[in-house]
Amino acid sequence: MKNWILCAKDRGALFPKFSITLLTLLLGLSMLWPGNVIGRPTLVSRPYYDLPPQIKKSGVFFSGSRVPLERQDVAERIEDQVNYYLLDRRASLIDVLERLSVQGPVIGATLAEEKLPADLIYVAAALSDLLPTAKTKSGGYGWWSLGSLKPNNTWSSTNEWDDRRDPVISTKLASNLFNQIRSKNSKFDWLFSIASFVDGTDKIELMAKKSPGFTYWDVVAPSFSETLIPRVIALKIINENRKYFDIHVPSTPPLEFDLVDNLKLNKDLSIRSLSQWLGITPRTFWELNPGIDPTFGAFPKSDKRNPNATFLRVPKGSGQKAKALISSEGYM
Numbered sequence: 001m002k003n004w005i006l007c008a009k010d011r012g013a014l015f016p017k018f019s020i021t022l023l024t025l026l027l028g029l030s031m032l033w034p035g036n037v038i039g040r041p042t043l044v045s046r047p048y049y050d051l052p053p054q055i056k057k058s059g060v061f062f063s064g065s066r067v068p069l070e071r072q073d074v075a076e077r078i079e080d081q082v083n084y085y086l087l088d089r090r091a092s093l094i095d096v097l098e099r100l101s102v103q104g105p106v107i108g109a110t111l112a113e114e115k116l117p118a119d120l121i122y123v124a125a126a127l128s129d130l131l132p133t134a135k136t137k138s139g140g141y142g143w144w145s146l147g148s149l150k151p152n153n154t155w156s157s158t159n160e161w162d163d164r165r166d167p168v169i170s171t172k173l174a175s176n177l178f179n180q181i182r183s184k185n186s187k188f189d190w191l192f193s194i195a196s197f198v199d200g201t202d203k204i205e206l207m208a209k210k211s212p213g214f215t216y217w218d219v220v221a222p223s224f225s226e227t228l229i230p231r232v233i234a235l236k237i238i239n240e241n242r243k244y245f246d247i248h249v250p251s252t253p254p255l256e257f258d259l260v261d262n263l264k265l266n267k268d269l270s271i272r273s274l275s276q277w278l279g280i281t282p283r284t285f286w287e288l289n290p291g292i293d294p295t296f297g298a299f300p301k302s303d304k305r306n307p308n309a310t311f312l313r314v315p316k317g318s319g320q321k322a323k324a325l326i327s328s329e330g331y332m
Helices: 002-032 053-058 072-088 090-113 118-128 167-184 190-199 201-210 223-240 271-278 282-288 319-328
Strands: 060-062 065-067 257-263 310-315
Touching (some): 060 223, 072 090, 072 223, 090 118, 190 201, 190 223, 257 319, 271 319, 282 310, 310 319
Antiparallel strands (some): 060 065, 257 310
């Protein structure tokens, strides 16, 4: 019994020494961690990515609005979203950045045509992951998470076609909404305009009215834009600093196509027929024309529901062939 008591005492004496040794080891390992991963100091924490030094030094602008990173609260909000992408959604982030390479030029060219800032593409990326069939809990749909059809909206949404799924048409629709917001609230910078786009103009107007002279970073915005705006800025920073964050995105060429427009169809034109004519798969054809409902599987004919001439995108170099076949097969 006496020996047992002595052994127990020895183990009790060793426990504080073991704890101190373990703590010393953990602190030593934290000091050896790569510099760009150590952020807010904690005793034991998962990796945390800081903003790149040049960003901290030179700052960052988003759609012409300066982000005051010298403010600790602002920098932390951006860093939180950087870590959200890099730690919580890294696999999805790679997919989004790859889609930026593929679909980005088409959406970017449309934004430029509408004379809107190029940075707005990050809003679409954050809202939909650049997926044409993306849906939100609030009912948003498509590339720009546009809501359900209302009397004051001008987009088409039927069982055969949805404008919100088409990258060009949906970007034009979003651009029109942004222009309405800007026209109604000329004093709004782009961050307030983006907040109005996602949370509704009425909410942001009321917020701005109650806090005159303050910027987005000075007020408490509605929950969606409170999170979304730091997130789109974080996405821009990550995309423009891939090497610093050790992000490797597969090299994918941008989407290229011929546009066959002014088509007045006298009967539905099936994706299957077009794909066979052009030697491509129906999936490839739908990826060029995601406005089509995949279950319907055809371009709808021109009638009372679809009075306007339609268009289609075909692989680069096959535009003339496609139009000649459509005509010769009796679809026009």
